[in-house]
């Protein structure tokens with residue numbers, strides 16, 4: 447299959463974007479959420495697939511076991527704004543879902559989320575990851591993902607990350623924008639990737655309490671086992687090995703799954719410059735990140 451050329455970044459309502467996420471904009475803007483929809487929102491590479499898999503197992507692991515072997519995660523949890531032309535656009539996939547609840551994924555910054563999600567007062571799970579690991583993970587993802595612009599070399603990439611010239615815009619605006627929304631939208635559960643790595647059981651409990659679910663201890667252990675990094679890495683329904691635009695030989699989608707891998711990429715000078723810039727950009731927010739656990 448011939449792959450399309452890599453897309454270019456452009457400004458879309460003040461956010462850097464590529465056409466794959468704006469081509470279908472009218473349908474995205476007018477998307478009709480249902481009150482029991484659960485929106486999984488993240489900046490790319492913050493742990494979207496991990497949380498998506500957890501939610502899928504919690505809701506459908508027992509009632510629809512065939513999903514586990516036959517449906518890749520991107521079909522179970524449609525990517526709302528996506529329009530890659532190789533599978534139907536995310537809005538169409540979501541409209542066709544017959545499950546209740548529907549699990550829907552988005553990387554949109556909070557101000558671009560279709561208004562029906564707020565009108566319907568949907569539950570939202572937002573996952574955030576520390577900026578340094580997030581940038582490293584995104585760099586490797588952009589290397590292997592033909593649907594994103596060429597990453598170039600790491601030094602330039604890091605500068606672009608700091609400048610917010612990434613697909614879905616600035617990490618800083620994304621994590622703080624969603625954090626602020628949490629103050630007014632009580633049905634928003636803000637999860638940190640680092641907390642999930644540190645204690646998946648505890649985070650699973652918090653998630654269940656937010657969702658109003660009370661699985662048995664045995665079921666929770668089954669979910670936890672199914673979403674361990676090594677298990678998901680081997681699982682072709684979770685590891686994106688079935689999507690032609692991603693070349694997992696360049697870099698696997700399930701790459702390392704660690705906190706602190708940034709230390710293998712940042713030079714001391716890059717780290718210091720990044721930290722200094724970070725302080726300035728994040729001075730008006732109360733959200734706190736950990737770069738080690």
Ligand code: A3P
Pocket residue numbers: 488489490491492493494495496579582583584586673674675676678699700701702703704707
């Ligand atoms: P790394 O590139 O650092 O390994 P997303 O799903 O938002 O695209 O995020 C992908 C990142 O989450 C990748 O990070 C991936 O390895 C990590 N990830 C996916 N599943 C995971 C799991 N079960 N445990 C820990 N990390 C996981």
